[in-house]
Amino acid sequence: MSVLKNISFASKVAKSNIFGARYPLSVTFISTYRCNFTCEYCEVWRFKENEMSTKEVITMIDEFASLGMRRFSFNGGEPLLRDDIGDLISHCRSKGIFTTMFSNGSLVPRYVSKLRDLDILVISLDGPKEVHDRQRMEGTHGMVIEGIRAAKRAGLNVWTNTVITKDNLSHLCGLVEDAKELGVKMIFQPVLEYSHSSESSKIEGLASDSKEYQKLIANLKELKKKGAPIVHSLDYLDYIKVPVWAINKRKCWAGKLYCAVTPTGDVAPCYPVFKSGKWPNGLKMGFDKAFRSLGKFGCNGCYCALIESDFLYSFKVGAILNLMKSMEAV
Ligand SMILES: C[S@@+](CC[C@H](N)C(=O)[O-])C[C@H]1O[C@@H](n2cnc3c(N)ncnc32)[C@H](O)[C@@H]1O
Numbered sequence: 001m002s003v004l005k006n007i008s009f010a011s012k013v014a015k016s017n018i019f020g021a022r023y024p025l026s027v028t029f030i031s032t033y034r035c036n037f038t039c040e041y042c043e044v045w046r047f048k049e050n051e052m053s054t055k056e057v058i059t060m061i062d063e064f065a066s067l068g069m070r071r072f073s074f075n076g077g078e079p080l081l082r083d084d085i086g087d088l089i090s091h092c093r094s095k096g097i098f099t100t101m102f103s104n105g106s107l108v109p110r111y112v113s114k115l116r117d118l119d120i121l122v123i124s125l126d127g128p129k130e131v132h133d134r135q136r137m138e139g140t141h142g143m144v145i146e147g148i149r150a151a152k153r154a155g156l157n158v159w160t161n162t163v164i165t166k167d168n169l170s171h172l173c174g175l176v177e178d179a180k181e182l183g184v185k186m187i188f189q190p191v192l193e194y195s196h197s198s199e200s201s202k203i204e205g206l207a208s209d210s211k212e213y214q215k216l217i218a219n220l221k222e223l224k225k226k227g228a229p230i231v232h233s234l235d236y237l238d239y240i241k242v243p244v245w246a247i248n249k250r251k252c253w254a255g256k257l258y259c260a261v262t263p264t265g266d267v268a269p270c271y272p273v274f275k276s277g278k279w280p281n282g283l284k285m286g287f288d289k290a291f292r293s294l295g296k297f298g299c300n301g302c303y304c305a306l307i308e309s310d311f312l313y314s315f316k317v318g319a320i321l322n323l324m325k326s327m328e329a330v
Contacts, residue, residue, distance in 0.1 A: 086114030093117035105147030166208035195276035233322035255294040
């Protein structure tokens with residue numbers, strides 16, 4: 001069954017490469033804008049929007065599944081603030097859909113039983129206590145570590161996501177050692193100006209393309225080669241080495257092989273642009289039609305977490321082999 005599914009997946013990607021066919025193979029669901037954290041570089045918690053009901057989200061999952069969706073990612077806001085999160089994850093599992101969730105970790109100890117059907121839990125961890133607390137929220141580092149430990153005790157696959165800023169650069173090789181001790185894998189992304197970031201100057205002030213940044217990425221590459229639990233492919237680490245949007249040259253599959261859905265059901269090409277325009281609403285017109293009506297959209301490129309998906313869909317061999325290796329324990 002799984003072999004057949006993989007063949008069907010690969011053939012959809014091939015059809016997209018050759019004929020320009022579009023399939024929502026991977027969907028990021030901004031489950032809610034509500035969040036119990038107010039991180040320095042994130043403004044999602046400021047937004048308010050009606051949220052789809054459980055039944056509506058399940059309809060959406062079923063519609064996307066019938067179009068070939070293989071991966072569903074719960075993002076936010078803080079997804080664990082949705083009461084029905086366990087049921088939504090279990091519904092995906094019942095349909096054979098691979099699920100991931102980004103969480104700030106604070107509510108994991110309380111709700112860990114709801115996560116039993118989740119494939120990968122990604123918990124945000126930006127460095128040791130003083131750096132993490134400054135960058136995310138005062139007093140939260142201990143909660144995050146507790147969240148990671150609770151998830152590990154429950155037998156979940158846990159990854160950490162670290163946002164790279166000029167303030168935590170010098171701490172991240174040390175964080176790799178912490179990750180080994182905690183038994184988690186790691187992903188990294190440079191701080192990014194999203195369409196919903198209202199203060200460009202704030203993100204610019206946090207971003208870095210300094211020599212120290214270049215050195216960090218080179219060090220992460222070396223650590224990866226030596227077996228550190230870094231999920232990314234070397235292609236990804238090479239790509240983010242020069243974090244300048246305008247020189248972005250990779251092929252982007254946003255709106256073609258993946259999309260993002262807002263809490264109210266608007267379908268956008270990807271997470272970074274979900275606030276950049278008025279997107280078609282899946283509840284009103286059906287998610288199939290909403291996805292297919294995503295036309296060409298303008299963006300200056302980005303270097304967000306979806307880069308690995310872009311490499312996969314562009315059949316980049318190194319990234320595919322790395323992905324298969326990263327999934328070994330899942
Ligand atoms: C928007 S959060 C939502 C999920 C959850 N509340 C959390 O904190 O992980 C998803 C991920 O995006 C990261 N993030 C938020 N704003 C960012 C930015 N401006 N640049 C890069 N990453 C960002 C967060 O650190 C987190 O790892």
